Amino acid sequence: MELIDKTIHELHRMLIGGEVTSVALTRAFLQRIAETDNRINAFITVCEEQALKDSEAADRLIAEGKADLLTGIPVALKDIFLTAGVRTTCASKILDTFIAPYDGTAVARLKERGAVIVGKLNMDEFAMGSSNENSAFGPVKNPWDTSTVPGGSSGGSAASVAARQAVATLGTDTGGSIRQPASHCGVVGLKPTYGRVSRYGVIAYASSLDQVGPISRDVEDCAILLQAIAGYDPADSTSVDTPVPDYRAGIKDGVKGLKIGLPKEYFIEGLDPEVKAAMEAAIETYRGLGAEFVDVSLPHTDYAVASYYLIATAEASSNLARYDGVRFGVRVDQGRGLIDMFEQTRAAGFGDEVKRRIMLGTYALSSGYYDAYYLKAQKVRTLIRQDFLEAFQAVDVLLTPVAPTPAFGLGEKVSDPLQMYLSDIFTIPVNLAGTCAMSLPCGFSSAGLPIGLQLIGKPFAEQTLLRVGYAFEQATEWHRKKADL
Amino acid sequence: MGSSKYEVVIGLEVHVQLTTQTKIFCGCSTRFGSAPNSQTCPVCLGLPGALPVLNRKVVEYAIRTGLATHCAIAPRSVFARKNYFYPDLPKGYQISQFELPICEHGHLEIETEDGGPKTIGITRIHMEEDAGKLLHGEGPEAGSSSFVDLNRACTPLLEIVSEPDMRSSDEAIAYLKKLHQIVMYLGVCDGNLEEGSFRCDANVSIRPWGQKEFGTRAELKNINSFRFIKQAIDYEVERQADILDDGGKVVQETRLFDSVTGMTRSMRGKEEAHDYRYFPDPDLVPLVVSPEWVEQVRQELPELPEAKVARFIREFGIPRYDAEVLSADRAMAEYYDATVARHGNGKLCANWVMGEVQRRLNEDGVAISDSPVTPELLAALLGRIDDNTISGKIAKTVFEEMWRSGDAPDKIIEEKGLKQVTDTGAIEQIIDEVIAANLDQVEEYRGGKDKVFGFFVGQVMKASKGKANPAAVNEMLKKKLQG
Numbered sequence: 017m018e019l020i021d022k023t024i025h026e027l028h029r030m031l032i033g034g035e036v037t038s039v040a041l042t043r044a045f046l047q048r049i050a051e052t053d054n055r056i057n058a059f060i061t062v063c064e065e066q067a068l069k070d071s072e073a074a075d076r077l078i079a080e081g082k083a084d085l086l087t088g089i090p091v092a093l094k095d096i097f098l099t100a101g102v103r104t105t106c107a108s109k110i111l112d113t114f115i116a117p118y119d120g121t122a123v124a125r126l127k128e129r130g131a132v133i134v135g136k137l138n139m140d141e142f143a144m145g146s147s148n149e150n151s152a153f154g155p156v157k158n159p160w161d162t163s164t165v166p167g168g169s170s171g172g173s174a175a176s177v178a179a180r181q182a183v184a185t186l187g188t189d190t191g192g193s194i195r196q197p198a199s200h201c202g203v204v205g206l207k208p209t210y211g212r213v214s215r216y217g218v219i220a221y222a223s224s225l226d227q228v229g230p231i232s233r234d235v236e237d238c239a240i241l242l243q244a245i246a247g248y249d250p251a252d253s254t255s256v257d258t259p260v261p262d263y264r265a266g267i268k269d270g271v272k273g274l275k276i277g278l279p280k281e282y283f284i285e286g287l288d289p290e291v292k293a294a295m296e297a298a299i300e301t302y303r304g305l306g307a308e309f310v311d312v313s314l315p316h317t318d319y320a321v322a323s324y325y326l327i328a329t330a331e332a333s334s335n336l337a338r339y340d341g342v343r344f345g346v347r348v349d350q351g352r353g354l355i356d357m358f359e360q361t362r363a364a365g366f367g368d369e370v371k372r373r374i375m376l377g378t379y380a381l382s383s384g385y386y387d388a389y390y391l392k393a394q395k396v397r398t399l400i401r402q403d404f405l406e407a408f409q410a411v412d413v414l415l416t417p418v419a420p421t422p423a424f425g426l427g428e429k430v431s432d433p434l435q436m437y438l439s440d441i442f443t444i445p446v447n448l449a450g451t452c453a454m455s456l457p458c459g460f461s462s463a464g465l466p467i468g469l470q471l472i473g474k475p476f477a478e479q480t481l482l483r484v485g486y487a488f489e490q491a492t493e494w495h496r497k498k499a500d501l
Numbered sequence: 502m503g504s505s506k507y508e509v510v511i512g513l514e515v516h517v518q519l520t521t522q523t524k525i526f527c528g529c530s531t532r533f534g535s536a537p538n539s540q541t542c543p544v545c546l547g548l549p550g551a552l553p554v555l556n557r558k559v560v561e562y563a564i565r566t567g568l569a570t571h572c573a574i575a576p577r578s579v580f581a582r583k584n585y586f587y588p589d590l591p592k593g594y595q596i597s598q599f600e601l602p603i604c605e606h607g608h609l610e611i612e613t614e615d616g617g618p619k620t621i622g623i624t625r626i627h628m629e630e631d632a633g634k635l636l637h638g639e640g641p642e643a644g645s646s647s648f649v650d651l652n653r654a655c656t657p658l659l660e661i662v663s664e665p666d667m668r669s670s671d672e673a674i675a676y677l678k679k680l681h682q683i684v685m686y687l688g689v690c691d692g693n694l695e696e697g698s699f700r701c702d703a704n705v706s707i708r709p710w711g712q713k714e715f716g717t718r719a720e721l722k723n724i725n726s727f728r729f730i731k732q733a734i735d736y737e738v739e740r741q742a743d744i745l746d747d748g749g750k751v752v753q754e755t756r757l758f759d760s761v762t763g764m765t766r767s768m769r770g771k772e773e774a775h776d777y778r779y780f781p782d783p784d785l786v787p788l789v790v791s792p793e794w795v796e797q798v799r800q801e802l803p804e805l806p807e808a809k810v811a812r813f814i815r816e817f818g819i820p821r822y823d824a825e826v827l828s829a830d831r832a833m834a835e836y837y838d839a840t841v842a843r844h845g846n847g848k849l850c851a852n853w854v855m856g857e858v859q860r861r862l863n864e865d866g867v868a869i870s871d872s873p874v875t876p877e878l879l880a881a882l883l884g885r886i887d888d889n890t891i892s893g894k895i896a897k898t899v900f901e902e903m904w905r906s907g908d909a910p911d912k913i914i915e916e917k918g919l920k921q922v923t924d925t926g927a928i929e930q931i932i933d934e935v936i937a938a939n940l941d942q943v944e945e946y947r948g949g950k951d952k953v954f955g956f957f958v959g960q961v962m963k964a965s966k967g968k969a970n971p972a973a974v975n976e977m978l979k980k981k982l983q984g
Contacts, residue, residue, distance in 0.1 A: 098550045111549070118543055120550055217550040224783035252552050253785050331783055334582050337593020338547045342649060358586055381584070381778035390780060 019044050020180040021498065024089050024237040027183060031078050031088050038078065038088030042071035042132050045090040049135065049181045052501050055162055058176040060095045060153050061103050062135040070132045077130050085240050087130030092182035094173045095136040096143055097123050097228075098217040102133075106219045107141045107151040110365025111345045120217015121252065122186060122228050122245040129244050134182055137172030141367045142336065143193055143221040145169050146439045149430055150369040157426070158200060159499035160465055164423040167197030173231045174201035178499050184232035184241055188218060190225045191324050192418075192443025195455035198231050199418035199468025202457045202497060204485070205231045206238045209475045210450035211256035213242075214249030220335040222328035223254075225447045234495050235456065235485040239263035242478060261479050271487045272306035277411030281317035282442055288421040294459035294467040295417055301491050302415070307484075310411050314403040319396045320445040321437055326380045326393035327448075332370075333377030339365060372433065397448045404449040408474045413484050416442050418468035422461040446472055454481045457494035466494075507707035507745065509738050510715055511673045512665035515680060516658050517690045518631065518698040519562050525630050525657035526553030526596065533696060537636070537650035545655035547591025552784050555580075559657040560603070560788065562689040563628050564798045566659055567604030569683050569805055570623050574795045578603040580628075580785045583777045588649050589633040597660075599779040602627035603788065609683075610807070611675040621676050622664030631656040659689070665704065665715065670734035674727055677701060682806055686831040694725050701730055705737045707745070716741070717751040721765055724758045733758040737765050809834050817847025826855055832869045833859075836876055843880035846887075853879060857900050873907045874900065882910040890914060891921050895967050921970050925977065928961070928969050932981050935960045946982050957982065 019041060022030070030036045046064055053059050067090065074088035098104050098116035100123075105111045119127065126133070140150040148156040148171025156171040158164040159179040166175040170187030174197035177185055187194040189207035198205025206229045213228040220226060230241035243264070248257040278299070283292070299309060341347035341361030348360040366374070380389040407414060419439055429436040446453040451473060458469035469488070473481040489495055524531055527544035543551035567574050581599035607623035633654035637647045661680065667673045681699055684690040691698050706718035721737060724730045736758075741751050755774075756765040781787075804812070806828045813824035813834075827837045833854065840850045858879065862869055874882075882899060885891050891899060891914060902913045914920055935957060936943055946953040961974050 098548075104549070106549070114549070116550075117548065215550075216552050219549040220784075222783075251554060253554055254552075254783070330780060334584050334594050334778070334780070337584060337586065338549070338591060340586060340588075340593060342588045343546060343591060344548065354588065355586075378778065381780050383776045383778070386778075386780070 018180075020048050022183070023233050024085065024183055024240050027089055028083070028085050028087075032083050038071035038074040038090075038132060039068065041088065042067050042090050042134065045134055045180075045182060048179075052179050052181060055157060055501065056159055056175050056179050056181070057154050057156050058138055058172040058179060058181055059092070059135045060105055060107065060138050060172070063102060063133055066102070067132050067134045070130075074130045074132055084129040086126065086244055088132060089183050090132045090134045091126065091241075092135050092137050092173070092176055092185045093123065093133060094139050094170050094185065094187045096139060096188055096219045097136075097186060098219070099123050099133065099136065102136060104136065104219070105152070106143070107139045107153055108339075108365065108367065108370070109152040109346060110339045110361070112152070114345045118217065121214035121249045123217060125245050126186075131244070137170075137176055137185060139172055140169035140193075141370050142219070142332070143169040143188055143190055143226075144332070144369050144373050146192070146196060146436050147424070147426075147429065148172065148175075148197070149426065150367055152367060155426060158423050158465070159501055160202060161423070161463070164425055164465060165200065167200035167419070167423060169193040169197075170205075170231065171197050174198045174203055174205065177201065177203045177231050177233060179501055180498075184230060184237050186228060186241070186245070187231050188221075188226055188228050189443075189447065190221050190227075190328060191447050192440040194229045194231060195418050195443050195453060195468070195470060196440060198455040199457075199470075200423035200466060202460075202466030202468075202494070202499065203231055203233060204235055204238050204454065204456045204495065205229065206242060206454045206478065206481065207446065207452060208242060208246065208478055209256075209452040210447075211254055212452070212476065212478065213245050214247075214252040214255045216249055216251040220331075222331040223335060224331060225324075225328055227447070235454075235482055235489050236264065236267065238454070238485075239267060239482045242482075246478075256476075258476060263479055263482055266479065267483050267486045269483055270305060271302060271484055274307045274413070274484065275310055275411040276302060276307050276484075277310050277312035277407050277414040279312050279314045279317070279407065279414055279416060281314050282416040286420065287417065288461075290459075290461045291417050291419070291421060291467050295415070295469065298458045298469050298488065299415065301488060305487055305491060312407040312411060312414070314400070314407060314445065316396060316399045316403050317445055320400055320448055321441055323393040323396040323400070324440075324444045324448060325376065325437060326389050327397065329373040329377030330380045330390050331377065333374045333381065336366075336370070336374055341365075369433070400445050401449040404445070404451055404472070412474075412480060413477075414472040416470045416472065418442060418455045418470040422463070422465035422467055442470060451475045452478050452481060454485050456485050456488060457497070458488070458492070459494060460497070466497075506709065507738075507742055508710050508712075509668055509670075509734075510665050510706045510708065510718075511667035511670070511734060512704040512718075513663045513667070513673060513676060514702040514704070515661045515663075515677065516700040516702075517566070517661060517684050519559060519657040519659060519689050520691055521556060521558045521562065521657055523556060523558075524655040525556050525559045525628065526655050529655065531656050535652055537648065538652060540652045541654070545591065546651055547593075547654075553596060553782075555785060555788065556657065559628055560790065561798060562657075562687075563603045563626060563659055564790065564795055565687050565802060566661070566684060566689055567607065567626050568795070568799050568802060569687055570604075570607040570609055570626070570661070570680075572604035572607030572623060572626060574790060575601060575603050575605065576790055576792070577601065578627075578788045578790070580782045580788070581779045582782045583779055585775050585777060587632065588647070589635050589651075589654070591633065591651060591654055595630060595632065596782055596785070597629035598627035601787075603790070609676060609679050611672060611679050613675070614669070614671050619666075619672065621666045621672075624662045624664050626659055626661045629658050629660060630654070631658050665706075670731045670738070673703065673734055674731050677727060677730060682829065686803055686805055688803070688831075694727070697725065700725065703730060703734055703737075705734055705741070706751070707738055707741045717753050719751065719753070719765070720755045721758055722755060722768065725760075729758060729760050732760075732763050733765055736763060740765070803831065806834075813837075813847070817841055817851070819847050819851045823848075823851045823855065827851060830869070836869050836872070839876035840880050840883075843877060844883045846883070849883055849886075850880075853883065857897060861904050873905075874903050878903055878909060885910055885914065889921055889970060891919055892967065892971060895919050895921065919968060921968050925973060928965070928973055928977055931961055931964045931969065932974070932978055935964060936981060943982065954978070954982070
């Protein structure tokens with residue numbers, strides 16, 4: 017097994033055991049990026065010089081015996097995280113020239129632990145998309161089949177882990193943007209409970225839904241990364257001040273007697289037969305491990321996608337107003353006055369999907385429509401949250417598919433936004449409910465594309481998710497499969 | 502023709518800039534007059550990824566203001582985004598409060614022209630951030646360029662919205678002055694109108710007397726002095742009356758007051774009115790204010806003007822007029838209070854604070870808090886009148902010297918030899934000299950011309966350089982003249 021195939025916990029042991037240095041490790045990943053990224057397009061910016069410098073510093077820490085689990089580990093960040101001194105584009109032309117003047121909280125926490133940031137990852141522009149085709153820097157390709165999409169919006173974050181370009185990455189999940197690409201790329205992705213990880217320094221798409229989370233090769237790495245970034249941040253008023261448990265403690269405790277709910281609304285007609293088969297196999301695996309299954313209902317599931325596209329776009333229309341060409345980023349000024357400068361800058365700077373969502377959101381908030389759209393959607397959101405809380409009265413976690421199908425072909429859904437939006441049908445309700453969920457590999461289609469399993473937990477029960485995911489991983493080999501590049 | 506045919510209806514929206522040390526959603530300083538953009542950070546610059554964190558002090562000031570204006574303090578209030586594009590608005594939205602403000606249902610008492618009290622309703626008070634400032638054609642690349650200074654962006658404001666309860670520009674001014682006095686008393690605002698710390702928009706409409714429905718209103722903006730507010734409202738009332746007299750219709754619009762011409766002009770009509778697309782700000786959780794907090798703020802409220810006036814009358818026995826003058830400004834009231842506490846004679850203290858102290862403050866343009874004559878020193882001076890060390894007249898001379906040097910009165914009296922002469926021997930000698938030099942007048946006096954007595958007093962005081970004790974002079978002079 018090559019260095020680049022290893023996990024954080026494996027590499028950590030090698031680093032402190034002196035089997036490898038962070039510099040060597042960082043070089044290996046930088047080389048891998050150089051060799052493969054012309055086929056994957058996962059990186060917008062590679063921070064070679066800084067990464068090597070940081071890896072030297074990490075090696076010194078390791079030599080002094082001050083190594084944290086993440087010290088010296090090469091990671092990469094979705095290009096939505098502000099990273100001091102590094103270009104941060106959010107995959108948008110409008111931020112093409114934007115050098116972040118400060119570190120976001122999650123980034124600062126990784127740096128404090130000595131993680132080596134090798135680069136900034138491609139994504140759907142402003143995290144709006146489910147295929148990573150909405151990037152000003154071109155689409156990301158799925159390492160398992162480069163004619164298919166990696167999913168989105170954290171497409172680069174998932175594809176780079178699958179392509180062994182980084183040990184692990186950070187993404188953000190507003191409506192499935194960590195879990196769906198993790199599923200399509202055969203890696204592990206976790207969306208923490210809303211408020212668990214600070215959003216400070218993360219470019220906002222939909223503030224009430226956005227949440228930072230890790231993407232990694234296995235569940236234990238996911239726990240290590242979450243441990244590093246989770247916790248209250250006074251700079252984010254929506255971060256929650258509850259203690260962060262030790263996420264690796266009890267991870268091996270198994271699932272005997274655990275009650276797993278199967279929401280009937282997620283096992284519907286139209287679910288890809290191979291996805292359905294993979295779910296059934298996963299259920300059997302868990303049964304074999306001693307878990308019990310309970311049928312549950314989340315009756316308002318049908319309204320989730322519509323509500324999401326009202327709430328998320330409404331917030332986005334306001335969040336993206338600051339990209340006006342006045343203070344930072346790209347400005348298009350033809351000397352025809354202020355309004356013209358605003359309009360030309362935004363017309364040239366934003367891509368089609370971003371414009372579509374700004375228009376949708378502006379409409380939803382407009383006087384006379386607010387009650388019918390935004391307010392109604394918020395009410396539905398409350399109902400959806402109640403659905404989950406009620407289901408969790410009877411069960412510990414829920415098991416569902418991540419996406420209705422494996423990765424689809426590049427360009428296949430570009431012209432049909434609605435079809436594209438529906439690919440997030442199983443992930444969106446979790447964001448609306450504000451709870452946590454994880455995607456983990458559970459099989460492959462006949463075409464050789466990964467299929468993902470979603471575990472949904474109670475609010476702030478990431479620990480349970482990690483334990484349940486770990487048990488599955490120990491019983492299966494899916495996460496060990498490697499994309500052939 | 503004109504306005505007498507119509508009843509005037511006025512509602513006011515006042516923006517009060519709070520005197521917190523730091524901004525409402527970040528830790529930057531709120532100091533006025535620093536180099537452009539020197540008091541900014543990712544939050545108030547609206548940089549990507551930056552998030553607002555509410556300044557607790559701002560909430561406290563809002564509660565304070567709400568309590569002082571008899572508002573109900575909402576246990577749960579919500580910040581909302583007001584969306585519009587402008588270069589001085591870094592995020593493309595202003596964080597304000599919309600559906601659920603922190604204070605509602607308050608009122609203020611004003612005095613109308615005929616002297617009667619009147620209650621003006623306060624609809625709501627909410628917290629919001631200020632925008633930055635645009636500088637046109639200034640700076641290094643003057644000319645057609647505009648520059649953005651975001652030092653003021655994110656500075657905390659209270660917007661205080663009245664009911665349309667005022668019926669004349671005088672009532673509007675009375676309300677504004679009262680509100681101005683209260684926020685100054687509360688210490689939440691420096692009250693500086695020119696620097697924009699206390700800004701007012703006026704909603705003005707007229708209707709025929711007896712009509713129940715309100716007329717169509719115009720919103721007047723950009724008025725930065727009490728005088729201009731009156732001017733703007735009066736102009737607007739005449740303008741609307743002329744329209745109605747001519748059979749026209751007033752259109753709903755926003756109008757800008759021009760302080761040079763004294764006129765208002767249309768800024769934008771109803772059709773061009775912004776749709777601000779308000780919605781709850783998802784970056785800020787709903788603000789929960791506990792009853793305990795409200796109670797604590799209530800306990801810490803300063804004594805407000807009305808209460809002060811009543812107490813001054815009751816405890817110090819001064820006339821209402823004096824009490825109101827002394828209470829107009831919190832610092833002056835505190836100065837007076839401190840003086841009386843040390844001297845005891847309420848009326849004498851009032852006369853001096855309203856008289857000499859106020860006069861010198863005005864002459865030098867000094868704030869009472871910076872007065873070189875402190876309440877302690879003033880009380881000491883007045884004490885020297887009481888114990889006959891100096892006369893009231895000499896006291897004014899001593900006061901001048903105290904003002905100039907900041908010295909204690911006793912030191913000045915001593916050094917300048919201003920001590921009153923109560924030694925009867927010394928006074929007798931002066932009187933004898935005066936009588937000897939004015940024998941004609943002595944004859945007149947003895948002949949029954951009582952008025953001449955005043956002349957002798959004057960001569961004696963003059964000869965003593967004002968230091969002779971007037972009572973002693975009177976007594977002795979009378980005896981000597983009667984022969």
